[in-house]
Amino acid sequence: MSLYRTWRNFSRVGKPVLVMSTRKMSDVSSKTEPGLVETEKRDSIFLIGINRPHVRNCVNNQTALQLFKAFQTFENDESSLAAVFYGKGGTFCAGYDLTEVASAASEIEEMPFGETDVGPMGPSRMRLSKPVIAAVDGYAVAGGMELTLLADMRVMEEDAIMGVFCRRFGVPLIDGGTVRLPQLIGLSRALDLILTGRPIGAQEALEFGLANRVVRKGMALEAAMALANQIAAFPQECMRADRRSAYYGMFDSPSFVESMKFEYNNGKGVVAKESVKGATRFTEGVGRGGSFDAFKPKL
Template identity: 60%
Template sequence: MSVVTERHGTIMTIGINRPEARNAVNSETASQLVESFTAFDKDASLTAAVLYGVGGNFCAGYDLKELAYNTASIKLEQDVTKGPGPMGPSRMQFSKPVIAAVSGYAVAGGLELSLLADLRVVEQSAVFGVFCRRFGVPLIDGGTVRLPKLIGLSRALDLILTGRSISAQEAYEFGIANRVVPDGQALHHAIELARKISSFPQRCMNLDRASAYYSTFDARSFTEAMQYETENSIQVLMEESVPGARRFNSGEGRSGKL
């Protein structure tokens, strides 16, 4: 299998398993990634997913060997609402958090896959970059959509136009990396982070998450974004907010403790 999954309680890990190709994604891998993420999003018993690469690299992008000799492998559905992207799940939107555990190379389509996650835990020696620039391969898995929203247009264009590599530290300074951890520890730290956010009242957290995405990508105005946030918030006031307030009143979480 070119994608391996495992449950850790309510956390699912999804691993790209082509270490011999630095986890470059071919059509088979893309299909398996879509299946794995679809299963995760539909499973109500799962609270978060962690995407990683097996064998020391996150993902080196689309498999250019397959592209070079089998152009039929990238039959692209041009309507983004009707089919997956070349890298697989890049056009998907999830109802619960996804964390990327990044080691080694996360370049070209691999960078794009890391951007579909809510958070990125990155090892010190990791490398990001739009390496496909040098081969005339476009960003077609959300790179020109998510990256400018995440780090701003100026910094995004610095990567998109030059194709240069950036280190974990620069990725952190840009806002791509949320955590930088020692080499060999990204997956462990990502799972622990997933467990932490899974310990919170889930409906409230996921509605706030949905509201943040809506205001960033879909809302046409400040007022529309505020209206969406208000309607989302009302849904959980009795279900989670009132019980939470009672727990606080009884002494839980005082002095800023979570």
């Protein structure tokens, strides 16, 4: 399947529609690998796992499409309140499959931006309405690091490594790395990583604001699940309204005044739906003294 044709014919909304190129069907089927991305539903949490451990979960075209579909399923599932994004086999993601880049460079150049929501790494161009937590172990480098930036929060294991390792091979960041990273940690720190390609460990990532939590080796997925469940336990419309306003102010708003206006108009509708009920609970004694006990998830 042509890389360009596959991306081009993957629909922006609803069900994906894949149209075959003029290549032989036998050539396409030999490259199709099922199960490159695994999904699982645990109560209100949707798990998405990259499943190419034999190549450190690097993403090829098929994996990118399956990742996009998985995130699309999460977005459209009203009962899924948060997602946990991880890699199977001890590595989050080692980036894009460079063996495929070597053979598909001309097709990538032909692909104009805006033809589809599918990025080279899959879901990197998506703007989701619900929280995503990335559980990072092993390496999350190059395009793999860009995928972690899609998440709202990143839980890193103490020996995990991030970095723009593709700097060594002349492969650019085209999955949001130069857009999200400076907004997340500031331009100076982002350029430190983007220009040098150097590895950044969990503790420094925490200091930079790139990681939100650092946990022991082997605990990232469990910690990310606990965090996702905690978020899912809160009143959802209010949480999503605040999240939406934060993203608008960071990426879309032209001014401080416009950000404040959006925050007010975006949030005021929640008052009747959730705030009155919440205030009533507070008057009845729930949450006094800053306690979150009433909102602890039932695991």
